[in-house]
Amino acid sequence: MAYIGKSIESGTFAVLDTSGNTYNGSNTTFSLGTQVGSPAQLLVSHDGVIQKAGTDYSLASGGTQITFSTAPASGASIFIVEISGAVGGPLDSDLNGSELILDADGDTSITADTDDQIDIKVAGTDQITIKDGALSPVTDNDIDLGTSSLEFKDAFFDGTVTTDGLTVSGTPSFADGSIAIADLDIDGGTDIGADIADADLFIIDDGAGGTNRKTTASRIKSYVGGGGLVPITTVAFSSGTELVINNCFSATYLNYMMIISLLVPSSDASLNFRFNVGGTVDSGSNYRYTLAGTQNSSSGTTSQSNGTTDEGRLFYDIDADSEAGASGVFYIHNPYGAFQRKQIHGNTMLQKGTASNTTQYQVATDYHNSTTKNFTGINLFSSGATNWRAGSTSGGYGRVSIFGIVNS
Amino acid sequence: MKKKVYDVATGKTEILDWTAEEIASHHIGYASIAEKNTAYKLEKIKNLRLQKLRDIPADYDSSKYDELLNRDTDGNLTHSVWSKP
Numbered sequence: 001m002a003y004i005g006k007s008i009e010s011g012t013f014a015v016l017d018t019s020g021n022t023y024n025g026s027n028t029t030f031s032l033g034t035q036v037g038s039p040a041q042l043l044v045s046h047d048g049v050i051q052k053a054g055t056d057y058s059l060a061s062g063g064t065q066i067t068f069s070t071a072p073a074s075g076a077s078i079f080i081v082e083i084s085g086a087v088g089g090p091l092d093s094d095l096n097g098s099e100l101i102l103d104a105d106g107d108t109s110i111t112a113d114t115d116d117q118i119d120i121k122v123a124g125t126d127q128i129t130i131k132d133g134a135l136s137p138v139t140d141n142d143i144d145l146g147t148s149s150l151e152f153k154d155a156f157f158d159g160t161v162t163t164d165g166l167t168v169s170g171t172p173s174f175a176d177g178s179i180a181i182a183d184l185d186i187d188g189g190t191d192i193g194a195d196i197a198d199a200d201l202f203i204i205d206d207g208a209g210g211t212n213r214k215t216t217a218s219r220i221k222s223y224v225g226g227g228g229l230v231p232i233t234t235v236a237f238s239s240g241t242e243l244v245i246n247n248c249f250s251a252t253y254l255n256y257m258m259i260i261s262l263l264v265p266s267s268d269a270s271l272n273f274r275f276n277v278g279g280t281v282d283s284g285s286n287y288r289y290t291l292a293g294t295q296n297s298s299s300g301t302t303s304q305s306n307g308t309t310d311e312g313r314l315f316y317d318i319d320a321d322s323e324a325g326a327s328g329v330f331y332i333h334n335p336y337g338a339f340q341r342k343q344i345h346g347n348t349m350l351q352k353g354t355a356s357n358t359t360q361y362q363v364a365t366d367y368h369n370s371t372t373k374n375f376t377g378i379n380l381f382s383s384g385a386t387n388w389r390a391g392s393t394s395g396g397y398g399r400v401s402i403f404g405i406v407n408s
Numbered sequence: 409m410k411k412k413v414y415d416v417a418t419g420k421t422e423i424l425d426w427t428a429e430e431i432a433s434h435h436i437g438y439a440s441i442a443e444k445n446t447a448y449k450l451e452k453i454k455n456l457r458l459q460k461l462r463d464i465p466a467d468y469d470s471s472k473y474d475e476l477l478n479r480d481t482d483g484n485l486t487h488s489v490w491s492k493p
Contacts, residue, residue, distance in 0.1 A: 233414070235412075237412070238410065238412035238423060240409065240410030240411055240412055241410060242410075242426070243411070243414070244412065244413040244414065245414050246414065246417070247417035247418075285436075299460075300459065301455050301459060303451065309437075310437070317455075353484075353485070354482060354484060357483070379411075383444075383445075383448050384441060384448055385426075385431075385445075
C-alpha cells in the first residue's frame with residue numbers, strides 16, 4: 001500500500017522473510033535474514049500475539065538472529081516486521097525519555113528517563129551520569145579514565161583536581177611559588193649517610209622573593225665564616241689510672257680543642273699528660289708546665305715543672321670529693337704538624353681541699369724536642385698512679401671531648 | 409693500675425693493665441711511684457706553706473707529710489702547724 005503523506009526517507013520497513021525457519025517446540029533461535037540493531041526495531045507476531053521486545057525475545061549473533069524466550073511450538077504462525085532504523089541508519093526521533101538500546105543483546109543503552117539527566121548503561125549496569133554541570137560515575141571508585149596502554153592526550157582543568165594518589169612519569173611543571181613548604185614531607189627521606197661535603201646542594205629562597213635556587217654547602221660555609229669546631233671524639237674516663245686516646249690528631253687539623261668535664265680522682269691528684277705516636281708514648285724529658293691559680297679565698301697556688309720533665313700537667317691537685325670535679329678547656333697547638341714544639345694552654349677550675357673552695361688555674365704546658373714528632377694521640381693519667389672515678393659520655397662527667405679546629 | 413685505650417680510627421676500646429715498663433715510665437727520676445708520690449706531697453705542702461704563710465719545722469721529714477696534709481670531714485687541714493698563731 002502506498003504511503004499517505006510523506007514516505008519514510010531512510011531505513012527499512014518490511015516484513016522479513018522467515019520462511020526458512022522451522023518451529024518445532026524446542027528451537028528458540030532463528031535467522032532474521034537481515035541485521036538489525038535493536039529488538040525494538042522488530043514487530044514480532046506469534047500466533048497473532050505481539051511479542052514484547054527484550055522480554056519475549058532478544059537479538060543474537062550481532063542482530064542477525066532472534067531468540068525467543070519460549071520455543072515456538074510446531075506449526076506456529078510467526079511473522080516479523082522490521083520497522084525503520086536500519087543498522088547504522090540515522091535516528092531522527094524524540095525519544096521522550098525512552099531508552100536507546102545500542103548493542104545486540106540489549107544491555108547497553110543511553111536513556112534520559114530522569115529529567116535533565118542522561119544515564120549511560122554498559123553491560124546492564126549504569127556507568128556514567130551526565131547532569132547539568134556534572135559528568136559523574138554512577139558507582140564511586142569504579143571507572144577508569146583510560147588504561148595504561150590507551151591514554152588520553154592533554155587534559156585541562158580550570159578548577160581543583162582532587163585525587164587519592166598521583167604518579168607522574170614525566171617532568172611535572174608547577175607555577176612558581178605554588179608548592180608550600182609545609183607540603184614537603186622530609187621525614188621519610190634517606191639520610192645522606194655521610195658528613196656534608198662542599199659540593200652538596202641546598203635549596204635557598206633567593207632574596208626571600210619566592211624564587212628558589214640551589215646553593216652548594218661551600219657557599220654556606222663561606223657565608224657563616226667557614227671556621228668552626230669539628231667533633232673528633234668524646235671518651236669517658238674508666239675507674240683506672242690512665243686514659244689513652246689514639247688517632248685523635250692527624251694532618252686534617254692544625255689545632256685542636258680539648259674539653260675535660262667534671263673529672264674526679266679517687267684521692268687528691270693532678271692530671272698529667274704525654275703525647276703518643278701510634279700508641280707509643282713519648283716519655284722523654286721534653287715537657288714543661290706552669291699552672292698559676294687563684295682560690296676564691298684570694299690566696300694563690302702554683303705548680304711548675306722547674307725545667308723539663310717527662311710529663312706535662314693539665315690540672316693540679318684536684319679534690320677527691322665526689323661532689324666536686326675538675327673541668328677545663330684546652331687548646332692544643334700543632335700536635336701532628338711538622339714543628340718541634342707542641343703547646344697546650346687553657347683554663348681550668350676545680351675544688352681544692354674544702355667544698356667551699358673554688359680554684360681557677362691558667363695552664364700552659366708544652367713539649368719541645370729537637371726531633372719533630374707527628375703525634376697522633378694523647379695519654380691522660382693521674383700523678384702518682386691514683387685512680388679516677390669512672391665517667392660517662394652521656395652523663396657529662398669524667399669525660400674528654402676533642403674537636404678539630406677548622407680555620408676556614 | 410689500669411689504663412683505658414680508645415682508638416678513634418677503629419672505635420675500639422680496651423682496658424689493659426700497666427706493664428712493668430709503663431709503671432717504670434711513671435716514676436722516672438724516682439725509685440718508685442711511692443717515692444714520686446712523696447715528692448708530690450712535698451710540692452703540695454710547699455704550696456700550702458706559701459698560701460698560709462707558715463713555717464714548717466725543719467725536723468718534719470717525709471714521714472710527716474700525710475699528717476701535714478690530713479683534712480677533717482669538712483676538708484679543713486687538721487695539723488696545728490696550719491692554725492693561726
